[in-house]
Amino acid sequence: MSINSFKLKTKCLSTQARTATLDMLHGKVQTPIFLPVGTQATVRTLTPGDLDEIGIKMILCNAYHLYLRPGIDIIEKAGGLHKFMVWDKPILTDSGGYQIFSLSSFRNITDDGVVFRSHLDGSEHRISPEYVVSLQEKLGSDIMMVLDVCPETSARTGDLKRAVKQTSEWARRCYNAHNDTGQHLFGIIQGGTDPELRTLSAREITEIDFPGYAIGGLSLGEPKATMWSIVDHTIAEMPGNKPRYLMGVGAPDDIFEGIARGIDIFDSALPTRVARNGGLYTYEGRKNVKRSVYKDQFGPIEESCGCFTCRNFSLAYVHHLFKCEELLAYRLATIHNLYFMNKLVVDIRDAITKGKFAEFKEQFLSKYQPTDEDRRVDQKSRSLDAKRQKQAPDFK
């Protein structure tokens, strides 16, 4: 397998919507692609068979979470992450940089790497860029991510600068540590919402010959206009012949905006998280299925939807399951939202191929009512707080 497996159509400009093939150990996928998040070796509520039925071709897991639980040695003994979770298609593993800097109650950057306390039990762990690569090699993921430093959106310029410097240094060490396993190691560009630091980070990271590059540290609470301005600014420094991955972004409207700028890969826990809260995607926007107005709606969530949930169950039934907090509710909602996201990117790929992306984008966005921005930021922040509180109740 070639490390330069990303074959772009030559006529495609570097910063416009584009399609390509990603060739990986566990198969090929078409881009643009949206990766559902399966942090702990499971896309919450779903089996691999459910994912297949939805049409999902690739997922994301998290090396940090899997390192803490069940432990990489367990997964290695199982024959790797694919065998452990019984998913035979490509997996991208995030390194855990973001989690170490957002979930840990304590972390300290040393010459060697980073020391942090587990958000689960407070135990102390030391990891280095080299170690993070070796962990992901043991997992056997198709795309691995370098260890990066991901500061909060509110970080001061000095902290952001240090984070960019550290990220570049660690990226080089990861690159050098990576063995010829057939796995692809992607670099991550940081720099917060500072355009100059983004330029600096993009130049330093893209100097290293990674097979693909990610934009990290966005969608962390900054206004959307700021996010897209930073994406524009960063992409200008990224090569056109390699895949670009916008980390943690995945609202339906964001997918269009990202693809329009030449982004190839997206991941986000948003579609699955909002599903479990009763937020169901439709072509008019997100619908809160818990609203009592749906209690006697005996049609599907959306008439045109072909997902398992819409083919079989009424909105009234899904509403009932949510009101009763029945576990099946979360599964049926997750299936619907992932089907919606997957169909969206499939349709977008089709539109790009036919040269009709701009038309399709305009048509979609003219009908789709995005969720209010304040509410989104608030939801994201509450979700992170809940995670920290739930998982770290008893230690300092």
Added chain:
Amino acid sequence: MSINSFKLKTKCLSTQARTATLDMLHGKVQTPIFLPVGTQATVRTLTPGDLDEIGIKMILCNAYHLYLRPGIDIIEKAGGLHKFMVWDKPILTDSGGYQIFSLSSFRNITDDGVVFRSHLDGSEHRISPEYVVSLQEKLGSDIMMVLDVCPETSARTGDLKRAVKQTSEWARRCYNAHNDTGQHLFGIIQGGTDPELRTLSAREITEIDFPGYAIGGLSLGEPKATMWSIVDHTIAEMPGNKPRYLMGVGAPDDIFEGIARGIDIFDSALPTRVARNGGLYTYEGRKNVKRSVYKDQFGPIEESCGCFTCRNFSLAYVHHLFKCEELLAYRLATIHNLYFMNKLVVDIRDAITKGKFAEFKEQFLSKYQPTDEDRRVDQKSRSLDAKRQKQAPDFK
């Protein structure tokens, strides 16, 4: 459809293991049969397709819960309970007598019926035996249950007597109220653990020409020896040519004991509830999948098991999902336990047909280690407390 659809083999004695066919609106099933509990129009975590795959032919729902939420009118508008929950095989609905007397914070028996407060929001409701029949007729369940009075195990003789009297009176009113819908209405025998009251109740209830009879008010914390002694005592008064239903009993060893005494129908939330707590059935007894000894067991939960979970996933993976409190854990565990229960009754039917029930029972019970009785009683009591607390936080 004949109301006397339960055709017993003539050579079968009335109080020994037996097989028969139950003919209902939504199809025929073979007895003995175990009904998974789908209280709120869903067998927790599973779709109807999952139930089909497991081999489940009939389930139980609860008219009391469905009356409170979503409301019988909603289900009637959906075209009945089968259409609402998308399950086309037989359903037995319990009337809710047990729930009114175990979950409600307040209830008062009147001349007409019973006044109680909802365990969900404290709202006051009045129902009569006639109304309970009409609700179940609207649900369209295949087997309906009469409204009964189910006192606590600790109830005094005076209370038990009144409960038996009331249950008989209500049973007759239910019988008279039932229209010719093709649904079967079963009577319920009460009497607590008092042998004389059981005899009285059994005689009074079986005087009414129901197509089947249930033994209610057992498995509520009394010792197992007491329960089986009362079952023996009660069955002696029940006709041999009609189905006998032992309500709320369903541990694997109990199924054998019940069938040995001529019980035909069982239901219990136990297999699904313990599954969600990580208690997985094997032929050696219940296994707690959360124990760390399973973290690197890469074989299935049980080698010989043919369930979806065991065919696809390792014990180590299920253990991991439980440790992470991932929602998929509860589904995979539920599938395993229901498959175990269903295969058990299928094998028992086969053994009965071949005249080898006693042999099969001895063989099973020689290997199967039942869960410690104290622990069972404690678990049952905690489960009921949790339900009361969870669902009634804010009202008096």
